[in-house]
Amino acid sequence: MAFAIEFFLRRISQGLVIVLLVAFVIFTLLRIVPGDPMRIILGPMASQTTLEETAKELGLRDPMLIQFGRFVGEVATGDLGRSYIRGVQGGSTGGSQDADGFDPESRASVAGLIANALPYSLMLAGLGIAFALLVAVPIGIAAGLNAGRWPDKIGLYTSSLFVSLPNIWVGVVLIFLLSAKTGWLPAIGYRGFEYTIIPAIVLAVELSPVMIRAISVSVAQNLGETFYSVGLVRGISRRDMIGKHVLRNAAVPLMNLFGAQMIGMLLGGLFVVEYIFSYPGIGMLTINAVFQRDFPIIQAVAILASAALVIINMLVDFASTLIDRRLKF
Amino acid sequence: MMGQPALETAAETSPVMKVENLSVGVTGRAGIKPILADISFEVAPQSVLGIIGESGSGKTVLSRALVNWISPPLTITGGAVHYGGRDLLKLPQREVNALRGRELAYIGANPTSALDPTIPVGHQILEKLKAVSPGMDEATARERVIDTLDAVRIPSSKQRFDEYPFQFSGGMMQRALIVDALVSDPKLLIADNITQPLDVTVAAQILRLLRDLQQDFDTSIVFISSALGIVADIADDVLVLENGSIVEHQPVSALLRAPEHDYTRELIAKVPRIWQGAETPPAPSTGDIVLEVTDVARTYKVRDRNRLFAHKLVRAVRGVSFEVRKGENFGIIGESGCGKSTLSRLLSCLEAPDAGHIRFEGTDIATLKGKPLLELRRRFQLLLQDPYNAIAAHMSIGRTIAEPLLIHGLASGRALREKVEAAMSEVGLSTELYDQLPVGLSAGQRQRVNIARALVLEPELLILDETLSSLDQVEQAKLLELFEAIQKRRGITYIYISHDLAMVRRVCARIAVMYLGRVVELSDNEPMFAEAAHPYTRALLSAVPTVEDKPYATSDYLLEGEPPDPIDIPAGCSFRTRCPFAFDRCKTEDPRLGADDGAGHAAACHLAIGEMPKPHANTAGGPDER
Ligand code: SF4
Numbered sequence: 019m020a021f022a023i024e025f026f027l028r029r030i031s032q033g034l035v036i037v038l039l040v041a042f043v044i045f046t047l048l049r050i051v052p053g054d055p056m057r058i059i060l061g062p063m064a065s066q067t068t069l070e071e072t073a074k075e076l077g078l079r080d081p082m083l084i085q086f087g088r089f090v091g092e093v094a095t096g097d098l099g100r101s102y103i104r105g106v107q108g109g110s111t112g113g114s115q116d117a118d119g120f121d122p123e124s125r126a127s128v129a130g131l132i133a134n135a136l137p138y139s140l141m142l143a144g145l146g147i148a149f150a151l152l153v154a155v156p157i158g159i160a161a162g163l164n165a166g167r168w169p170d171k172i173g174l175y176t177s178s179l180f181v182s183l184p185n186i187w188v189g190v191v192l193i194f195l196l197s198a199k200t201g202w203l204p205a206i207g208y209r210g211f212e213y214t215i216i217p218a219i220v221l222a223v224e225l226s227p228v229m230i231r232a233i234s235v236s237v238a239q240n241l242g243e244t245f246y247s248v249g250l251v252r253g254i255s256r257r258d259m260i261g262k263h264v265l266r267n268a269a270v271p272l273m274n275l276f277g278a279q280m281i282g283m284l285l286g287g288l289f290v291v292e293y294i295f296s297y298p299g300i301g302m303l304t305i306n307a308v309f310q311r312d313f314p315i316i317q318a319v320a321i322l323a324s325a326a327l328v329i330i331n332m333l334v335d336f337a338s339t340l341i342d343r344r345l346k347f
Numbered sequence: 348m349m350g351q352p353a354l355e356t357a358a359e360t361s362p363v364m365k366v367e368n369l370s371v372g373v374t375g376r377a378g379i380k381p382i383l384a385d386i387s388f389e390v391a392p393q394s395v396l397g398i399i400g401e402s403g404s405g406k407t408v409l410s411r412a413l414v415n416w417i418s419p420p421l422t423i424t425g426g427a428v429h430y431g432g433r434d435l436l437k438l439p440q441r442e443v444n445a446l447r448g449r450e451l452a453y454i455g456a457n458p459t460s461a462l463d464p465t466i467p468v469g470h471q472i473l474e475k476l477k478a479v480s481p482g483m484d485e486a487t488a489r490e491r492v493i494d495t496l497d498a499v500r501i502p503s504s505k506q507r508f509d510e511y512p513f514q515f516s517g518g519m520m521q522r523a524l525i526v527d528a529l530v531s532d533p534k535l536l537i538a539d540n541i542t543q544p545l546d547v548t549v550a551a552q553i554l555r556l557l558r559d560l561q562q563d564f565d566t567s568i569v570f571i572s573s574a575l576g577i578v579a580d581i582a583d584d585v586l587v588l589e590n591g592s593i594v595e596h597q598p599v600s601a602l603l604r605a606p607e608h609d610y611t612r613e614l615i616a617k618v619p620r621i622w623q624g625a626e627t628p629p630a631p632s633t634g635d636i637v638l639e640v641t642d643v644a645r646t647y648k649v650r651d652r653n654r655l656f657a658h659k660l661v662r663a664v665r666g667v668s669f670e671v672r673k674g675e676n677f678g679i680i681g682e683s684g685c686g687k688s689t690l691s692r693l694l695s696c697l698e699a700p701d702a703g704h705i706r707f708e709g710t711d712i713a714t715l716k717g718k719p720l721l722e723l724r725r726r727f728q729l730l731l732q733d734p735y736n737a738i739a740a741h742m743s744i745g746r747t748i749a750e751p752l753l754i755h756g757l758a759s760g761r762a763l764r765e766k767v768e769a770a771m772s773e774v775g776l777s778t779e780l781y782d783q784l785p786v787g788l789s790a791g792q793r794q795r796v797n798i799a800r801a802l803v804l805e806p807e808l809l810i811l812d813e814t815l816s817s818l819d820q821v822e823q824a825k826l827l828e829l830f831e832a833i834q835k836r837r838g839i840t841y842i843y844i845s846h847d848l849a850m851v852r853r854v855c856a857r858i859a860v861m862y863l864g865r866v867v868e869l870s871d872n873e874p875m876f877a878e879a880a881h882p883y884t885r886a887l888l889s890a891v892p893t894v895e896d897k898p899y900a901t902s903d904y905l906l907e908g909e910p911p912d913p914i915d916i917p918a919g920c921s922f923r924t925r926c927p928f929a930f931d932r933c934k935t936e937d938p939r940l941g942a943d944d945g946a947g948h949a950a951a952c953h954l955a956i957g958e959m960p961k962p963h964a965n966t967a968g969g970p971d972e973r
Contacts, residue, residue, distance in 0.1 A: 020651075020652065020653050020654050020655045020657075021650075021652040021653065023655060024655050024656055243460065244455075244457055244460040244461060245460060245461055245462050245463050245464070247416075248455060248460075248461045248462075249463075250416075250444075250447075251414055251416050251447055251448070251453045252447070252448045252452075252453075252475050252527060252528075253444070253447050253448015253449055253475055253478055253479040253531070254448070254474065254475055254478045255444065255478065258474070258478060262474070263463040263466070266463070266465055266466075267463065267464070267465055270465075341465050342464065342465045343465070343511045343513070344464060344511070344513045
């Protein structure tokens, strides 16, 4: 038990440092890119004096470190700031109104925007991973168990095929086939769960090749371990050796791959897929924010993404040390 | 639960297994190349059949064929393995599986990788027991596993049941696998080279254990090994395997006394001798002291899984002192975990000691930095055991050997090539290999490349850390001669770090024996073997597999258990948990390596030599020591 507490205490404190660093980098970058955020907030019509006054009021003329400190303090209380552009009602307001001042209360809170979008993204990501696992686990295991024979080839061909398909193209084709042509599933926007299915398939096509490769390599490698062949001679059946030992051992590298690689791919995939399908998740929110230079949203999403990465890696590592006690914790 | 006296029936005397004209080949591009030819023998009930052969003789293939574990590219090309009236080789896989693990058990040479690393050892044995005896309920099975763990003397078996393979030492793991094999009361146990990876004292324990268990469990054993000394210790009958054929089959005592085949005679002659007819070791040098080690200690920190933010201290080396004189061969021996590899890293400046000093020609190496340190590193070279990983596969042999010269900026152009070629011919590598890649070099040749690479720097001190351990006897002997020749020519000093007593006996003038991070005995060669002063040294010597009479009887000195964990070293004498002579004083007072007795012999023990049993007279008798 002690090791679990120590593990989490240490990893959480390390994680906080990482997230803080990421936050700092993003925060600074967004403040040194060209373009005065005041122009974005107040629009081209605002006068220079209003601009300066509002900037001072918002603290945007303070030294960077002070701004960052203030920001961290706010984040700690759960306040991620307010959008520059989006109104409380949801529409974009930037650039036209408020020419004579800026009332932060009239803009949507970033935390609220994210809280609205997050469930959609989680649902999409969860379904995408589930689809990918559904395809990759059987193919990967079959390929790993039959290295060099036809299931292995199938695994190889499927993954190379999937890798070579750009997800935009997959999305378009699926919309055409499943939605436009047959009318089986809706595709664009979101009005119910069924809107998640096609985007999730696109996501799965992107994720599964890596999974297939990883599973088959890891299973094949464990089949080559001495304990497998010795197990058979010890009198344990092939089925039990695979089911109870090979798969268990194969899970460790897989989980690490998941933490290290898949999460990054998943985040990237979400952005593109949500954009293609106008799916109202975090990806969509962020891409719009990028186009509109809505910095508070961008920085909040970036920080959350790094926190998610840190947390998932922590959980994955913990699970790995539970399976394989040799690993350093 | 075991060893109920069975009624004598006809079946009791007919052989357990009968192998007839067994031939195995390996399929290659040029058809099938034979590996085993026409092997025939019988295994009598309750007997131990030893099979001896050198590497490449086909003994592992034979041991696997006995449990029908032959997979491509190997194929069985003829013959039969009769067991229980049926030919195992012709049985359907399903029935073979039903026999394996239940009536036929197999233990291999690699205990540490034989079980799933992620599941506790006991649980895996339980899994096997339940797999081979359907219908046995969990509680009975568990109890039986724990009983058997006790039977092989695994301490605190209940706790060990839940520990993972990596928490077992090699010897404990081999015991666990013996449990795994015996738990289902097999009729026949095939033991393929099972003592090979173990330290001598542990191997001796395992042998004795196997002999006891064989009686308790009523099992026949086929014991395969490449060490004649070990087979001689356990087997009733011995088969000698040469190049895939049986050349001799005799009871063990007859085999040792009157070998019939030339090959057997050769094998017997190759077993290194420690006492009778041992080559005279070199005399200790009287030259200047080159290396002076005083009270060196090294402790590592490892994280403690059971306590918050706590570390355990692994005390790998605990106050070691000795001196090495110029032109001398100094030996450091000990078993795994005794701290010799840490000491080797300290001596070769790969790590700095936490305490104490290592002085090379009077300069403390810890005080050196930058250029002088680099210069010192040149004069001291370390040669490791593994001749494979040390050589880059993509670099030509000449370039590999030239590397250190380039690093130290000592030569270039023509001079460089000349130096490298000179070193190559000195170690017996053809200079034609200069531009070739190392692929296809044998282990011995690779080790020569390593030696040449060390020699180009003209070192004064060479540390040989198990350098010759992975080589066979013949190659080892050739390299030892090479080292000797180089020493004569260049006056180099060698430190041999090894677990191989016979080798140290042959080449080292002075020897330090290490146990739990300490030198427990420091002596000139001759007195160390004739009248060892520390009980541990005697235990080591009693356990060496040889074919000669040993002055130290196994029954007096054989150790129980394993060295304590260097994390909790017992108070008092650190050897007392295993010492057959421990008495009250040993519990409280830590014996230090005494001053030299004048004859260059010191031991860290409260007992005087006279208080231990006298070494047996060393009269040259028959080689049968049983
Ligand atoms: S000091 Fe005591 S325990 Fe230690 S080796 Fe000597 S007799 Fe044995």
